[in-house]
Amino acid sequence: MTMTDEDGISDADIYDEHGAVRSDFLTEISDAIDRSDRSVIERHVVRLHESELGDLLEALPPPERLTLVRLLGDEFDMTALTQVDEAIRMEIVDQMPNDQIAAGIGELDSDDAVYILEDLDQEDRDEILSQLPFTERVRLRRALEYPEQSAGRRMQTEFIAVPPFWTVGQTIDYMREGEQLPETFTQVFVIDPSFKLLGSIDLDRILRAQLEAKVESIMRETSHPIPAEMDQEEAAQIFEQYDLLSAAVVDENQRLVGVLTIDDVVDVIQEEADEDIKHLGGVGDEELSDNVISTVRSRFVWLAVNLMTAILASSIIDVFDGAIEKMVALAVLMPIVASMGGNAGTQTMTVTVRALATGDLDIYNAFRVVRREASVGLFNGILFAVIMGAIAVLWFHDFQLGIVIGVAMIINLVAAALGGILLPLLLHRFGADPAIASSAFVTTVTDCTGYLAFLGLATWWFALR
Amino acid sequence: MTMTDEDGISDADIYDEHGAVRSDFLTEISDAIDRSDRSVIERHVVRLHESELGDLLEALPPPERLTLVRLLGDEFDMTALTQVDEAIRMEIVDQMPNDQIAAGIGELDSDDAVYILEDLDQEDRDEILSQLPFTERVRLRRALEYPEQSAGRRMQTEFIAVPPFWTVGQTIDYMREGEQLPETFTQVFVIDPSFKLLGSIDLDRILRAQLEAKVESIMRETSHPIPAEMDQEEAAQIFEQYDLLSAAVVDENQRLVGVLTIDDVVDVIQEEADEDIKHLGGVGDEELSDNVISTVRSRFVWLAVNLMTAILASSIIDVFDGAIEKMVALAVLMPIVASMGGNAGTQTMTVTVRALATGDLDIYNAFRVVRREASVGLFNGILFAVIMGAIAVLWFHDFQLGIVIGVAMIINLVAAALGGILLPLLLHRFGADPAIASSAFVTTVTDCTGYLAFLGLATWWFALR
Missing domain, CATH: 1.10.357.20 (SLC41 divalent cation transporters, integral membrane domain)
Structure with missing residues (x-):
């Protein structure tokens, strides 16, 4: 389904057959940036998927990147920053005022927020965190305290957890009405009053269960909870071995602190393969955008x-x-x-x-x-x-x-x-x-x-x- | 939680700290195989996850592999064959009678069945297919007709599809009672009477919707259906770009023919990285078990x-x-x-x-x-x-x-x-x-x-x- 608007840019796809950003689309946006034409940008850029926006940012010359972010203002989806090279991310973040970063980060899932925050220097990071609401600040600080490249750094701290004595019906009602729920999820965790992980239930199992059934009767014991300190590569191997979509991340007392999802694991797998290839070729952790x-x-x-x-x-x-x-x-x-x-x-x-x-x-x-x-x-x-x-x-x-x-x-x-x-x-x-x-x-x-x-x-x- | 049975083998984990199969476990199984001791094998091997069984098969010396498969008989989980090197898979399958393969394959999800069937020679493949029930035979044949390494080869033909005019409640009832449903799933597809794909709904969305809501009112248009002929590497890139968990696979008339899931995509990503590394090192498509x-x-x-x-x-x-x-x-x-x-x-x-x-x-x-x-x-x-x-x-x-x-x-x-x-x-x-x-x-x-x-x-x- 291809809808072409008056500027000749198709809504369906911004990529050419080689997977690169289409040059007519790039020229169009580039011109709009030069003219500071907010209407074109709002029509074409705001609706992009985070990864498409990331690709667009990478394809633009450096000064236009910054102008685009400025023109987008509050409408700039910070998730796109998780999709670009580190050098480009730093270049953009360095130019953004801390309060705009704080406002943007408040919208993100915690794993994306940590991904952006972990590269900032201590001072900027503290200033941004201080502008966030209390619970969020605490969550992010805790995630940032885990070692680099650990499961704790990559996990999302938004998850759904219910007590074992709830019924399936109660759980579904909670999911319908609950605030502060993750945007998407594939399983529900079962915890005791001290947040200790008891088990988990996949959504398809909840859907097939009777409404009056007790959660504990249909939950599955989590056979492979991921310790937050575990190296991300090891966590990825567990995902691969057991074909997991998401997994509970627990602290040293087996308390549920977050959830690791397969999309982050896919990134880890790519990073590790990348690292192996580069090490064999005698290059370190360099990126194409390095100077x-x-x-x-x-x-x-x-x-x-x-x-x-x-x-x-x-x-x-x-x-x-x-x-x-x-x-x-x-x-x-x-x-x-x-x-x-x-x-x-x-x-x-x-x-x-x-x-x-x-x-x-x-x-x-x-x-x-x-x-x-x-x-x-x-x-x-x-x-x-x-x-x-x-x-x-x-x-x-x-x-x-x-x-x-x-x-x-x-x-x-x-x-x-x-x-x-x-x-x-x-x-x-x-x-x-x-x-x-x-x-x-x-x-x-x-x-x-x-x-x-x-x-x-x-x-x-x-x-x- | 570590439960140790009388033989000193822990139920919790069959791996040592390096991720290799534990030597005491291996010796135990090896001895049981030599003694043809079915009770030990039933206690320890039948409960293994498919990937654990795969690792066990790889760790055993070749003759013991075949004996183990014979001892397991109908209890041998053929999915384990998708987890071992190609050479070992061929060695085991070659020794199994075709009717045992057919019985085992009938239990598998179609993507796993295709994975095993595609390496067999035409004659064996036809004989096995002829012993399967009609619908399954047709499904597998169709999947096998797609080019090697295409999305059609990797897709699962079991999925849940409902008409747009159903309510959420009807859909949930269907999932509770339906037969022939996939073992696990994360989304429901919406199709018209000719099986043309209209959209999809993630399970969390169904759970949060009102029971009387119409399916078409909450479905999302599938922005990235995967053509069955598409190369698996290209399909994997779409998964990565849009963080998908599963995606509809469609034929040339946009009719839904299957679903590609992230676990298969993770395998594809690994394979492709592997290929790149090996090509750069001047080696082809060889495996450790090659002679x-x-x-x-x-x-x-x-x-x-x-x-x-x-x-x-x-x-x-x-x-x-x-x-x-x-x-x-x-x-x-x-x-x-x-x-x-x-x-x-x-x-x-x-x-x-x-x-x-x-x-x-x-x-x-x-x-x-x-x-x-x-x-x-x-x-x-x-x-x-x-x-x-x-x-x-x-x-x-x-x-x-x-x-x-x-x-x-x-x-x-x-x-x-x-x-x-x-x-x-x-x-x-x-x-x-x-x-x-x-x-x-x-x-x-x-x-x-x-x-x-x-x-x-x-x-x-x-x-x-």
Whole structure:
């Protein structure tokens, strides 16, 4: 159903076929911002979904973002700020007066409010909190006291909880008339007078129950309450394992303090996958909207680590400088041995890191998997030994050089397989994140082994000392 | 709440603190399998959640898996098969008689049934389908006709749909008494007599509505029905964007054919992230349970591509063999220039590939991001030019060599930045998956540029020809 208004902008979709914000829509809004034309903005922007507004903000050039937020005034849906990059969020929030932030935050669900508040500095945060009503202030403060990236930070403190002796009918009446209810919900919690969690009931179960039935007779014991201190990644794994839509979050006394919902968990899953990918690629927690200086800084460390490992590998080459001087073909061929090892090691490491992250690799199959990887390394080592050996013979017309590079290839591909699986396993065992350091360590192993095996073998075989 | 039975196995949790299946539990079950002791298995295994049973199956050695399934007989919850690796699923299903599969599949929600059926060969699939009741057979056949990895394959064909003129009260009565209802649900769909989708109502809305209200007065128009042919990844993006719990799946005539639920979408999100990570690491669609031969095969192609690019880079070195012979230090230092370029290129490429996958990178910011990456490459190039230049001077006591490697470093780090962003953008523009081919292309660029810049500059500067 596509309704087109007089400006030619379709109501149905603001995205083009690639999922980017449509350029005609962007131009239209951009022009309206330049003219400070509130009527166009009210017609097109106010009705947007929070995530659409977020995408629009990201697509606009920085100065227009701020003007748009100013033009929207009270009609600016702060939830959109949870949908944009951190850098853009900070840029917008920094420009908004604290009382406008306080007014906007008062409208939000607590999880969204915390998401925005947690990045602000202490002073601004306190000023904003002080302008909120008492109960809300207390709730938000409590959520902000939980550690970063914990379930307590991501939970929503609005939920429906009823005593066990209520009937289904009473519960439904309460849901019809109650104030301060969450906007949407999929389950009702059952608590005792001290707020201790007794169980929960999914809405479909309430709908199917008799009105006079007691809540306690249809409730299900919550088998997996989430401690508020639990890391969000661990909480996400529980959601995945038991296909939950929402879960009770409890404090250390098993009292219900909030509810974690699947939409936040989906964000967590995306963030964690993102983190793994970036760590494997040697980049930290950077975003596309970061500026040049902070990007240079975040990448510098990794490159510095790599420089050290590269120098280490080169110092092995240096040991064999006499051999290279006598036989330059060695300098030509040695990067091939190192590079093949690096790639084979990266393959094994990628599979290992991912299997550790998803819990597919554990003590029961670790030995089997190590044996499999070693066999794969040996097989591929033999295959590429033959191929590369033949190429070397054709290239340099030296049969013996083919044998030397072949043997070096086998040694390095087995080393790559073992390094690729044992290093992440070791890092994991000692509580480190295997995604971060593995690739540097693995290529160090394959570079050093590659140069050492090839140059060492050649020196010995051709008696180049 | 931990209840320990006489065998010392806690009812509360079968996992140890690392999330692996507890070894005492595993030993207990393993022993019971060896003794064919049905009573222990009934007490401990039948009550497990499907995902726990899946983890147990994965932790057991292959022969015991099959025995366990046989011992469980009709009590084997086939849903567990959707929770294990494909190789293990095939191994178990292959051993089960078709009529047992048919009986088990009849109990499943249609999405789970399709998940298991789609991997079987045509003959087995037809035999199993023929043993199912008519309506179910038709439903499953229809779902199986949609393309692989489409929303139609992942949808559940059990849903609740009511006509618009019903009252809320009638709808609730229908949910209380109706047969053939889905096990759990979070929304009710509204359809016209030809099954055309009119809208949907979330359960919390039904609960808050007056019993005599008409369904059409409280329903929400479904703004994002999912076409059954839509790729599951695209469907997942819609779920993420609009924070959906479930969504109507419609055929080409906008008729309701099923419902896609968030738990399946979470699996899709995980699969897609997995795919990206593996592609970047140069591995295909392999699983930990694959055997040696299929793993060797799947990794061979990537290594062969890498061999060709490595040979290409080495042939550049070969051009400068005379220079290396005169100045062996060049052979020692050249891998450092290439390796730094490779790492810097991988950093940029990782950020780019991820930003393309999440839709953060598009035509509006591409130019800005390319400029940023080039600047970052230049900055880091200058920093590492100074550092590595100094190291080279100290190492080889040759000031001019320091200058040469410094300049080569700057050139290669800028090339790395440009290659790291332009190659994935180009692949994306031409409809290829940037995660697959990028890393091979990017390191080819940085290896070749690194050797060419360093060796070429050195040859010219020191007049080594």
